[in-house]
Amino acid sequence: xxxxxxxxxxxxxVLPGNIIKVDGFLxxxxxxxxxxxxxxxxxxxxxxxRATVVLTAEASGIALATMCAYRYGLPLxxxxxAKSDNIEGGIIKSDIYSYTYKKKVTLMxxxxxxxxxxxxxxxxxxLANGEAxxxxxxxxxxxxxxxIGMGVAVExxxxxxxxxxxxxGIPLCSLAIIERADENGIVFRDGQ
Amino acid sequence: xxxxxxxxxxxxxVLPGNIIKVDGFLxxxxxxxxxxxxxxxxxxxxxxxRATVVLTAEASGIALATMCAYRYGLPLxxxxxAKSDNIEGGIIKSDIYSYTYKKKVTLMxxxxxxxxxxxxxxxxxxLANGEAxxxxxxxxxxxxxxxIGMGVAVExxxxxxxxxxxxxGIPLCSLAIIERADENGIVFRDGQ
Numbered sequence: 354x355x356x357x358x359x360x361x362x363x364x365x366x367v368l369p370g371n372i373i374k375v376d377g378f379l380x381x382x383x384x385x386x387x388x389x390x391x392x393x394x395x396x397x398x399x400x401x402x403r404a405t406v407v408l409t410a411e412a413s414g415i416a417l418a419t420m421c422a423y424r425y426g427l428p429l430x431x432x433x434x435a436k437s438d439n440i441e442g443g444i445i446k447s448d449i450y451s452y453t454y455k456k457k458v459t460l461m462x463x464x465x466x467x468x469x470x471x472x473x474x475x476x477x478x479x480l481a482n483g484e485a486x487x488x489x490x491x492x493x494x495x496x497x498x499x500x501i502g503m504g505v506a507v508e509x510x511x512x513x514x515x516x517x518x519x520x521x522g523i524p525l526c527s528l529a530i531i532e533r534a535d536e537n538g539i540v541f542r543d544g545q
Numbered sequence: 546x547x548x549x550x551x552x553x554x555x556x557x558x559v560l561p562g563n564i565i566k567v568d569g570f571l572x573x574x575x576x577x578x579x580x581x582x583x584x585x586x587x588x589x590x591x592x593x594x595r596a597t598v599v600l601t602a603e604a605s606g607i608a609l610a611t612m613c614a615y616r617y618g619l620p621l622x623x624x625x626x627a628k629s630d631n632i633e634g635g636i637i638k639s640d641i642y643s644y645t646y647k648k649k650v651t652l653m654x655x656x657x658x659x660x661x662x663x664x665x666x667x668x669x670x671x672l673a674n675g676e677a678x679x680x681x682x683x684x685x686x687x688x689x690x691x692x693i694g695m696g697v698a699v700e701x702x703x704x705x706x707x708x709x710x711x712x713x714g715i716p717l718c719s720l721a722i723i724e725r726a727d728e729n730g731i732v733f734r735d736g737q
Contacts, residue, residue: 382598382622382658385615406574412603416621419611423577429608430574435646454627466574 354394354528357506358541360387367534371509379506380413380478388420391528395476395504398526401425404474404501406467408432408493410460410485417506418476425474430467432460432489445495447488452481460488462496469497480505480527483514490523502526509534510542546586546720549698550733552579559726563701571698572605572670580612583720587668587696590718593617596666596693598659600624600685602652602677609698610668617666622659624652624681637687639680644673652680654688661689672697672719675706682715694718701726702734 366374378384395401404425409418410432422429432447435458443464451458467473473493477486486503493500500523508515508527511534518525530542558566570576587593596617601610602624614621624639627650635656643650659665667681678695685692692715700707700719703726710717722734 376655377658381655382620385611385621389615412607415604415607416611419577419608420615423581423612428574429577433573463568463573466569
């Protein structure tokens with residue numbers, strides 16, 4: 354998606370440890386118009402009319418997933434990351450490793466809201482090692498629901514998450530795949 | 546806001562400890578159309594044309610705040626709750642007590658994205674003890690920005706947050722104020 358790549362190129366910064374900082378428009382300060390444009394873009398890749406729900410993980414996936422759910426006329430579910438008072442029993446869980454926080458995290462969705470009849474579109478802002486998305490897939494499977502596809506804003510193509518998910522046969526659409534990010538700048542897959 | 550009150554009345558449940566469970570449409574599974582209707586409602590209370598940014602706290606405020614920011618043509622900033630790799634120096638912080646997680650939490654906004662020239666509309670899903678909203682106000686003040694107002698979906702009127710914020714002179718708009726919630730049901734302020 355050219356619009357997104359241009360924003361990454363002009364506003365993104367590469368920090369030590371291959372961290373790509375796009376927190377001016379994607380995951381801290383959020384350009385909601387860009388989120389809406391990305392939601393529109395995913396429609397070219399997935400038959401969203403078949404979906405019954407959009408699923409993401411808190412917190413940074415929520416803004417993009419909200420705009421997707423709104424555009425497609427669907428409810429949004431966000432998986433929670435810690436046991437809180439207002440999730441009761443009947444929880445579908447998946448343990449993942451958070452590279453951001455360097456610890457194990459449990460993703461949780463109430464079984465009350467994700468049903469075997471659901472057709473799920475998973476949306477997230479970032480794909481690197483793919484742990485969050487693997488966890489969301491596991492939750493969809495545990496619920497007995499159907500995964501329609503997985504839409505991601507930015508994929509770090511030099512980390513293994515995207516390859517693992519594609520190898521597993523998951524329909525994955527990343528709107529910008531970064532092949533290399535270092536002091537020389539950011540290069541997208543396919544030489545873009 | 547009648548639409549929201551009806552949803553709380555018909556789908557909300559009261560759990561022990563005065564917890565009001567509305568996670569079927571507000572803060573786990575999210576009805577994005579209802580979020581859009583709430584964003585429209587806030588426009589009756591605040592001059593959103595003066596605002597330059599919508600501010601909320603992760604995670605449960607993000608969906609509603611995203612719909613508000615999108616409707617008003619503004620960027621969204623969500624305060625983060627834990628030190629993560631991609632927030633660098635220059636952080637505006639506020640320590641709050643999270644009653645949900647029963648521990649101290651630090652709200653953080655990058656000083657890069659919240660400026661003294663900003664006019665801020667704070668949005669959140671829930672107001673009970675008001676700690677998150679107090680922290681967001683503190684961040685707005687620390688940034689030297691102007692607070693235009695504070696919009697909340699559901700206020701627990703029997704907890705002190707709303708009164709404290711109003712006593713402090715903050716323009717606060719809660720779309721549904723719950724006066725009592727127990728085994729006999731949910732009663733809204735003004736006998737609604």
